Amino acid sequence: MVNPHIETDxxxxxxxxxxRVVARGSLSGYRIQSVNLLERTFALLSADTSSAVFLGCPMEPDASVKVRADGALVFPPVPDLPFNPYRGLLYTAEELFTGLSDGYETTPDAEAYAWFQETKAxxxxxxxxxxxxxxxxISDALDEHLAGARVVGVMGGHAMxxxxxxxxxAAELGRTLTRSGLTVAxxxxxxxxxxxxxxxxxAPAPDEALPEALRMLAKAPSFTPSVxxxxxxAFAVRERWPAVTGGDSVGIPTWFYGHEPPNPFAGHIAKYFxxxxxxxxxxxxxNAGVVFLPGAAGTVQExxxxxxPNYYASRGEPTPMVLVDRAHWTERLPAWPLLQALARGRSMESRIALVDSVSEVPAALAAMN
Incomplete structure (x- = not known):
């Protein structure tokens, strides 16, 4: 189970x-990330803010002058950006897909990609x-969110x-891993x-929910031609089964591949440029292993x-690796023989497995953990 967000030092x-912090009388040394402080002027004027850092926190001019005089460092909000560079929390699907009723191109996710395309050149x-x-x-927020979690990465192609x-x-695998107490990423x-x-x-829903959800999703089998x-x-499925505690997972997409939208089923989304x-x-x-489903160049790279790092790890340190679909990884894209050759005689040799189907993955992971 992923730890809930907690206040760090x-x-x-x-x-x-x-x-909670300002009630103690001092903000000295704290880093305040993207918190709207327009209604906390009195607190800012009263508290010690020496050595504090304010990252993208809207505040009244009087408060800004005072905290700067205290010696705080203030990074003001950046205007006219489709994203918040100072955000302290991971994204949600609702946030990235706001405005979807007017078309994907109007959503914050699409607007951030358009900005990226314009500025990276x-x-x-x-x-x-x-x-x-x-x-x-985003990396900081992701580390905080996953603190103490046993995470299994599931890799595979976007074309499925x-x-x-x-x-x-793949859906049944995600459900099984989550029900066993692991966090799917x-x-x-x-x-x-x-x-x-x-x-x-x-995962928290009855077993019959998944077949029904699959039938609903099959009406739009791919993100092409219409994201x-x-x-x-996907949001129709979410409406049919609203999010409940226990079905959390993490998605880590990128605007680098902006033509591929993030999927709305990850409970927390760490999206990168x-x-x-x-x-x-x-x-x-x-940290609990990586599962590689059939994929193409991107999955081979992964x-x-x-x-x-597993090759150079000390004995007992390599994370388990499970490749799924023997024919795919030995014939179509023969990554498995090369992986075996690399592993031979190393501590990672006992931490790799090749299985025929996703139903064998949980047992393979359990045997290596």
Whole structure:
């Protein structure tokens, strides 16, 4: 079970946290991230704010002058951005898809991608700095959210269509892993990633909910040609089974692949501008193992990105790796023989497995954990 967001030693990310801390009389040394303080002027004027850092916190001019005089560092909100570079919490699907009724192109997710496309080509250091700050705050929020969790990464291709057997199998895997107390983390996109997040989302629901949800989703099997129709089908499932405690999972998508929308079934979404940061972060946080469903170039890259630290790890440290679909990984894309060759004689040799179907994954993970 993922830990709920808790107040860290010196970070304040919600108004409730701010009120608890300021009641003690001092904000000295705290980092306040993206908290609207327009109605907390008296508190700011009264509290010690020396050595505090305010990141994108709206406040009245009098309060701003006072905290700066105390020696606080103030990074004001950045106007006219479709995203908040100082955010302290992960995204939700509702936030990213706000305005979907008017079409996906009007949503904050689509607008952030359009901004990224426009600014990444102009070489503006200001824009690249904002992207970097955003991605760093997302990593911080992700670490806080997953603190103490046993995380299993589920990797797979975006092309896996709703309505197929492979999609159903990936969803069943996500449900089984979540019901066993693990936290499912995916690349956050469509296809196999969405299926695993869907299974996790429906883990607390009765077993018959998943087949019904699959039938509903099959009406829009792919995010092409219409992201709007694809996303609306997902939100129809969410409306049919509102989110309940216990069905949480994480999606870690990227605007680098902006043509691939984030799937709406991840309970928490860590979306990045930098794909390399996103890929490394997803694998590094999968401390209970990584499952590789059939995929193409991206999934092959993830296999060996994960194999590299495992290759150099000390005995007992490598995370389990399970490749699913023997024919796919030995014949169509023969990654398994190379992975075996790398593992031979290393501590990772006993931490890799090849299975025929997703139904074998839980047992394979359990045997290596």
């Amino acid at each position: 010196n970070e304040i990310e919600t108004l409730a946290e701010f009120d 102009d070489g503006d250091i200001y824009s690249s700095m904002l992207r970097s700050i955003h991605d760093d705050t 269509a709703r309505g197929g057997d492979a999609y159903r199998g 995916t690349g956050g996109g469509p296809g196999a990633m969405e299926a695993a997040n869907l299974g996790a989302y429906l 709007s129709d694809w996303a609306r089908a 930098a794909n390399a940061t996103r890929e490394d972060g997803l694998l590094a946080r999968s 296999i060996f990105d994960n194999a590299t």
